[in-house]
Amino acid sequence: MPAPELLGSMPDVCGAGDSFAVSATLALGRGMSVLESVRYGVDCATRFVAEGGAGAWALDGGEPPPSRAGSSFARVERVRAWGGRVVAAGGCFDLLHPGHVSLLSRARALGGDALVVCMNSDDSVRRLKGPPRPVVRADDRRCLLEALECVDAVAVFDEISPCALLERIRPDIWVKGGDYEAAQLPEASVVERHGGRTVLVPLVDGYSSSRLLQDVQQAGRYRREIHERAG
Incomplete structure (x- = not known):
């Protein structure tokens, strides 16, 4: 003792x-x-x-430890201060689905001590996907991501590419879905320049925000047709 x-x-x-x-x-x-x-x-x-x-x-009625929802950069600095490794993953994460959860869980399992999600802002998603995207606004998407056990922090960026954000985070590992190739990712060179590497994670078949949105729109059209026929 x-x-x-x-x-x-x-x-x-x-x-x-x-x-x-x-x-x-x-x-x-x-x-x-x-x-x-x-x-x-x-x-x-x-x-x-x-x-x-x-x-x-605290056992004396004091405050609990800070929430994971705090500053993503502060989180990164705390991890690096004790020699930890940072993993980052990026995407729009509109209409969060099992494919997203699988990607983030696998990213967290790559050996990092913190997972920071780099998420496209509403304007960024709109420029990438066109209207009516995003279906879920940035504040709500961020809230859903922060609720996942595997996610330590969420950082939102306005540009099309997360390059500027990754210059600040300097992750040891950068994770994207397997629908990309490393050569297609301009941020891969940013990560590599800071000593990190890019990992492509296989997607879960059958899941995508675009496909879910198409299914919802198709279901809406079908209901309207039924209503019109009944009327």
Whole structure:
């Protein structure tokens, strides 16, 4: 048993096993392999301990630790301060679906200590996709992403490309969906210049925001036709 005077300087590892078990189980439920799930569980448990474990919560009625929804850049700096690795993933994330969740879960399982999502602003999505996109406004998309266990922070950018944002984040790993090729991504050279690498993650077949929107529009047309015939 450590001397009482040393306890205050020791990391609190209470709950690390629970963190691992829950995180690994969630990863398995999301369709990740056993190896990916174990790595994800270890990563989450490590992050839990690094942020103070259960001891980070005050027992005297004080405030809980800061929310993950804080500044993405502050989050990155805190991780780098203790030698951690940062993973970043990008996209519009309009009409969040299982394909998005799979991509972000796999990104978080790549060995980073924090996952920052670089999300296109409403104007950026509109320039990329055309009206009526985005269907879900930026504040709501950000809220949904921050609610995911695998996401540590969300940074919104207005440009078509996240290059300027990645110059600030300097991720160790940059993740995009497998519908791209590294040569098609102008930001890949930015990541590489800062010592990082780009990883393309396979997509989940059958899921895309564009396809979901088309299905909704088709269903709307079908209902109107039925209504007109009945009238």
